[in-house]
Amino acid sequence: MGWLRKSRQRDEEVEQVESDKLEKEEKEIPLAYGPRDWADADEDEDLVDMGAIRLPAIEGMQVTLIPSTGTELDTVVAALGGSSIELRAFAAPRSGKLWPQVREDLVAELGRIGARTQELKLGERIEIAALVPAQNPAVDGNIAMRVLGFDGPRWFLRAVITGPAATEQRARAAIDEIVCGMVVYRDGAPHPPRDVLPLHAPGAVNSEADSGLDILAPGPTIAEVR
DSSP, X not given: OOOOOOOHHHHHHHHHHHHHHHHHHHHHSOXXXXXXXXXXXXXXXXXXXXXXXXXXXXXXXXEEEEESSTTOEEEEEEEETTEEXXXXXXXXXXXXXXXXXXXXXHHHHHHHTTOEEEEEEETTEEEXXXXXXOSSTTSOSEEEEEXXXXXXXXXXXXXXXXXXXGTOHHHHHHHHHHHHHOEEOOOSSOOOTTOBOOBOSOOOBSSSSOOOEEEEETTTEEXXXX
């Protein structure tokens, strides 16, 4: 990877600013936080139905579905307020939690590409704050991101926040609205642990009202809630 190198002094100044922001965020992010299981969702909720991941129908939110390999969709990216959150849902065993091991693996993987990471303990949950070297030579500096993990009943959700919401609480509020309003659905099919749960293009909003969805492009499916 070609990364632009900066002076040690500038690196330290940038890291100090980001560290100060992260410490502030650690104190301000609400502790009651996370997606719900489909069984706990209200029948009349307005949800953008994409299979395993169902997002609240928030005005102005743009949703993109992306295949990792082949043509099967496995990643949802929701953009709102200048920031974005990447979401993937996985099968999990009936007992135990995946996030502790996934978190350890992610920290090691990020370290191998030169990222600096910090684990933030927020009540009973832990987030990973990371400064990742830009992989595009035309981009100077580091990219801030926040990685979240949620263990549900036989599912695990991984979320990666980028943009201003990764470091600024005011911007984070819009992304929090997505996280706290979303629902994870595990279908009845058998899935081994860590198998990606299936997604599909937005098919419905669970309401009799007009969904307001506009499918804008084929391929990676893009929709906007209006």
